[in-house]
Amino acid sequence: MEAKKNVVLTLENVSKSFAKVETDEVTHALNCVDLTMHSGEFISLVGPSGCGKSTILRLIAGLITPTTGKVCVDGKEITEPSPERGMVFQKPTLFPWLTVRDNIGFSLKMQGKLKGNEDKVEHMIDVIGLQEFREDYPGQLSGGMAQRVALVRSLINEPDILLLDEPLGALDAFTRMNMQDEILKIWQKRGQLAIMVTHDVDEAIYMGTRVIVMDANPGRVVSDITIPEPFPRDRSSDSFVRYRNEILNKLHYGGKGQNA
């Protein structure tokens, strides 16, 4: 694999408001967010529903532009989406008219790089263990399989920044734990910057080197916790429980250590 690229992602005083359709009001989805992130970090974003987690990811992806402030990669402002910043959505959004293989190769094809890189596609199919389904259409896949395909569809570009918007939200507990390890493995191998939104505090601590806690109305960062524990992490260790209590406290769920 090519030499690792070090990137710095900065959000400088970013605010984002949306106009409401019915009334003349606006929703302040994000209010003055300042963040700096580096390659090699795995950042978990947690917070109540509607606090602007998805909005942050969409800003970084370049799908929307900030109302005020700047989102920059290595000092250069982001203006449009790019395969350098791969995004996995909450819904797999696989293209139903393409087979699994063509879905994974979609990005290469769009950039005119598919010729000569077919083995890369095959490799990705191997990574997620769907060799038998490579000619199937997404309608024939289970939810977990579809999410795995969506994951490698973005990974095939070897993005410097990987944006994951609740990629495991729709999966059952077992598939979910397997996928967590798989994502970690992929991230450890390349050491890119990964930013993952999650509803699950345990997942945030299990995977993140840094957990960013947000709150709503207006959407803002309330806490930024670094977790220097080595991988793989033990979900029942003392430090794990301590982190969980701390984060739940920040989320106003008291310190009893129950799941949010």
Add this chain to the structure above:
Amino acid sequence: MASKDSKAAMPADTEKLTRQQLRELETKEKSKGQRILDRFIIALPFLCGLAAICEYCFIPNKSPNDNPYTYLGALIVLVLAYLCYGIFAAMKLRAGDKTVIEKYRYKAPLYAALFLLLAAYDYLTLKTGVLTQPFVPCMNYILNIAWIDRAYLLECTLHTLRLLFLGYFIGVAVGLVTGITCGYSEKARYWVNPIIKFLGPIPTATWIPIIMVVATSLFGGAVFIIALGSWFAVTVASMTGIQNVDKSFFEAAKTLGASERQLVFRVAIPHAMPSILQGCTQAMSSACTAIMVAEMMGVKAGLGWYMAWAKSWASYDKMFAALFMICIIFTVVTKVLDKIKRHVLRWQNGVVK
């Protein structure tokens, strides 16, 4: 007809299950009575064909019938064709392929009904005259006249086909361009929408008198009318199709590096394909209506014109011959469109089942 063996036992090695075996495992085993019934149904069209032949040969005619062997020959050919198809299916079955015989069994009642219908029609026309003779001619008359007038009938058929496809393809091509552009671009929609709203509700036939006055060539005018109808159907269908594309697909494609152009051709159009093809089918039926009206009212060639012309000379047998020709053409065209649609949209299959 062919022997149906007992159902295949569950293969020890489930890994190598074929689609056919899976179907057999999942459908209930047929009882003995059912299997006898199946055989009877498969033989039924053959029996009905024989009945139709007997009806034609042995019941005395009420009106004179020249050249009586044409219809008889046609019936025999149909029965033989059915028989050959059956033998082919039986051979396939011997070779282990059950799909052909299943399809054969599925269609058999329809074929039987067809033969019965032919017999009934012959009985009502030639044999009893319930349907008065020269006005509703019997099959034998129609076939005879079709054969005698074959050169001219063929010429008219070709003319109709040329007109139909020329108008249809022009309409569909232009309709795709406008529909897709309008579906994608707000600005284009601003200008085209009023045109659609204004022209849309007017039936195509309304244009014919105007075209006959204005157009320099009637052929060109007819092409225009047919194209207009098809254009309308395809434009509306592809526009709604493109507008309904899920925004999340565009977002996903953008983060995967798709350019604006690729968003249209690689995401919007494939996603809108079901709707676009629906529009194409609708366009064909509107084109078929338009062409008949055009040919009966103005254009001096083609099957529609042939029908109107035959009527004015009171040659009702010719009229019916043309009618059957039209039916055949439209059936074939619709069937082909359907095949194309099924092939293009095969990705939908898995979802539905």
